[in-house]
Amino acid sequence: MHKHHSALGLAAAPSTPVSGVEIAQSAPVEPVTLLRPHAASRAARFFVEKFPGRSMYAVKANPSPDLLRVLWDSGITHYDVASIAEVRLVARTLPDATLCFMHPVKAEEAIREAYDNHGVRVFSLDSLEELAKIMRATRDAADLTLCVRLRVSSEHSKLSLASKFGAAPGETKELLFAARQAADALGICFHVGSQAMTPEAYAQAMERVRAAIVEAAVTVDVVDVGGGFPSSYPGMEPPPLERYFETIHRAFESLPVSYSAELWAEPGRALCAEYSSLIVRVEKRRGDELFINDGAYGALFDAAHIGWRFPVRLLREPDSRARDMAFSFYGPTCDDMDHMAGPFLLPADTQAGDYIEIGMLGAYGCAMRTAFNGFGSNEAVVVDDEPMTSLYVPVEREAATNVVTL
Numbered sequence: 350m351h352k353h354h355s356a357l358g359l360a361a362a363p364s365t366p367v368s369g370v371e372i373a374q375s376a377p378v379e380p381v382t383l384l385r386p387h388a389a390s391r392a393a394r395f396f397v398e399k400f401p402g403r404s405m406y407a408v409k410a411n412p413s414p415d416l417l418r419v420l421w422d423s424g425i426t427h428y429d430v431a432s433i434a435e436v437r438l439v440a441r442t443l444p445d446a447t448l449c450f451m452h453p454v455k456a457e458e459a460i461r462e463a464y465d466n467h468g469v470r471v472f473s474l475d476s477l478e479e480l481a482k483i484m485r486a487t488r489d490a491a492d493l494t495l496c497v498r499l500r501v502s503s504e505h506s507k508l509s510l511a512s513k514f515g516a517a518p519g520e521t522k523e524l525l526f527a528a529r530q531a532a533d534a535l536g537i538c539f540h541v542g543s544q545a546m547t548p549e550a551y552a553q554a555m556e557r558v559r560a561a562i563v564e565a566a567v568t569v570d571v572v573d574v575g576g577g578f579p580s581s582y583p584g585m586e587p588p589p590l591e592r593y594f595e596t597i598h599r600a601f602e603s604l605p606v607s608y609s610a611e612l613w614a615e616p617g618r619a620l621c622a623e624y625s626s627l628i629v630r631v632e633k634r635r636g637d638e639l640f641i642n643d644g645a646y647g648a649l650f651d652a653a654h655i656g657w658r659f660p661v662r663l664l665r666e667p668d669s670r671a672r673d674m675a676f677s678f679y680g681p682t683c684d685d686m687d688h689m690a691g692p693f694l695l696p697a698d699t700q701a702g703d704y705i706e707i708g709m710l711g712a713y714g715c716a717m718r719t720a721f722n723g724f725g726s727n728e729a730v731v732v733d734d735e736p737m738t739s740l741y742v743p744v745e746r747e748a749a750t751n752v753v754t755l
């Protein structure tokens with residue numbers, strides 16, 4: 350793990366966990382990412398123990414090698430990769446991991462390198478063209494697991510994945526049939542959209558799977574329910590994950606698949622959202638707007654562009670006694686779009702010079718940072734306190750408020 354205590358002016362030894370307030374007292378000029386390996390490990394163990402099938406990590410949610418090693422050490426052996434760079438990264442970081450290339454539209458060269466050099470045998474596809482591409486690139490390999498991606502509704506999810514990929518109902522019969530001929534093992538996969546707020550999303554998608562299997566009359570060896578498992582954010586507190594697992598298990602058990610068929614999932618967000626938070630400094634206050642030193646081109650892309658809300662807290666000792674009020678944020682670049690509407694609830698006396706922790710940025714936050722306009726920092730520190738919210742912390746051990754528990 351990267352530790353930059355000296356850069357933060359901290360006297361602590363490199364392995365000593367520090368709290369957000371300690372970091373605020375050390376007055377970092379750049380944003381600092383707090384890493385919580387224990388939280389990612391806990392999420393991984395939860396999926397490994399409780400999901401009624403195999404959980405593979407969707408690397409795009411956060412490709413940090415440190416995180417990949419935490420997940421591996423916690424029992425995650427399979428990794429959903431979507432680009433040749435992700436294939437190389439995971440193969441380099443975790444040489445014994447099993448890689449599944451689950452992007453339905455791939456470069457032929459990427460397929461070939463993945464198959465020839467990195468042992469990849471699982472590929473997804475949603476068209477006959479992609480099937481032909483995979484067979485060309487692997488020279489008609491006889492050891493492939495081919496997963497046909499179905500288009501399913503994203504109506505229960507906060508982020509749609511319904512329009513870009515997936516075979517439509519009229520296309521699946523021919524595609525499943527052709528993939529069955531070419532594959533050693535045939536899979537069906539889908540993605541209900543990210544942050545699915547109800548297990549019903551999976552129940553409905555599994556009905557699409559049933560219809561597709563019945564119509565094509567093929568033997569299916571793998572059913573992959575994709576990602577979409579939620580985390581907890583302000584205004585988006587989902588039901589317990591166990592309910593998702595029960596719904597999926599029930600639906601899977603009733604599908605017309607062989608007794609030896611396997612159930613897979615591809616959680617991204619749910620495994621890493623609690624892994625990171627960010628400490629930012631307020632550089633200016635203008636009414637209810639706070640100008641902070643990270644933003645839309647940093648770890649807050651989702652906050653800016655799709656109005657995602659993240660938990661926030663003021664890091665001040667002693668605590669502010671002012672009542673909370675709603676703020677919006679401006680990021681550091683010279684771009685009007687670098688604006689996060691929130692609302693973010695913080696004490697009304699929050700002012701320039703204050704430090705704020707923004708939570709739950711482990712998924713699709715830190716992974717999307719750019720260096721646009723000269724901003725963007727790679728400072729990171731490992732801490733061992735609890736994330737600001739958690740789907741995995743038992744009630745009695747949780748100190749923070751505003752917590753959703755199982």
Ligand SMILES: *Cc1c(COP(=O)(O)O)cnc(C)c1O
Pocket residue numbers: 407409410429451452540542543544575576577578615616617618619712
């Ligand atoms: C993005 C993605 C995932 C992970 O989705 P989450 O909502 O983060 O769980 C899984 N599978 C595929 C194919 C994806 O594109």
